Amino acid sequence: MSLDILSGPPISAPVFEEDPLDLMDEIDALKREKNASILAHYYVDGEIQDIADFTGDSLKLARDATTVESPTIVFCGVHFMGESAKILSPEKRVLMPDLLAGCSLADSCPHDALKAFQDKLRAEGREFVTVAYINTTAATKSLCDWIVTSGNAREIIDKLPADKEILFVPDQHLGRYLMEVTGREFILWPGSCMVHEIFSLQDLLRAKRNKPGSVILSHPECPQNILEVSDVIGGTEKMRRHVQSIAEPTTFLVATEPAMIHAFKQVAPQHEYIPVPGIMASTGETCACNRCPHMARNTLAKVRDCLRDEKPEIVWQPYFEQARDVLRRSLLQ
């Protein structure tokens, strides 16, 4: 035997992909056996959306979690969403396929940093209410007066007392957009979403020129330069309703997480949907795949495993109590 072979790189075992259809059957059987319901965000893979009992944006899923009758929920999304489901339905067991599915936006506003900033504002004699986008951790939510989603933000902000300042966390782009539509001034937290931050204006304009008559559909988490050239701006539910409301086949240039296109095709298959490319911050190169790496941690195999093993689970934390008050007031009333 030659020494070259003996000293070469280790030969790794072949990786066998499980058949998605077999996985779907297994999940279906486990769901019945364990009396569980699956909730899936529009940003997870289409095949997971297909096996879910409920699909939707953060607001819809938080509300759905309170209405499901089964004692167990499998939440396919990211960590703060599983926390919200547990907080609003504490009697239910909330499992997640991968507890490491985080969110760059939620991470950009940690509890201690927000607390220090609020203390500083109070020491300066500023009177303010703290409004948090739902993409925040439960610990951060426990410091806030209101929680909003892109679906209900305007309605809540319009009700806030005019003599108080508004501290808006964590998404600076959504905050800036809401300042425009509500006419209120905010103190903006400098957070952003790694997916919506990277859309390339140049590539978007080129795509628009190549597809005359196309409609640019953008999420308000996108930066201002993208929103300025957009035809329709809205959260995921608003976008879904919009494509559904148009009968005439249309080309949509979609500036949000591209898994959303699966949900669009379910309700409006007559249209063409083109995901807007992003730019990779590290190299400046155009990136054809602007998937959210956190949402992509959800896979069919992990959904099966978490149903089978009944873990990992979102475990109740002491600060959930305070976060529950603000979540209930903001999302359920």
Ligand code: SF4
């Ligand atoms: S798309 Fe952005 S905001 Fe949504 S989960 Fe991923 S990182 Fe968070």
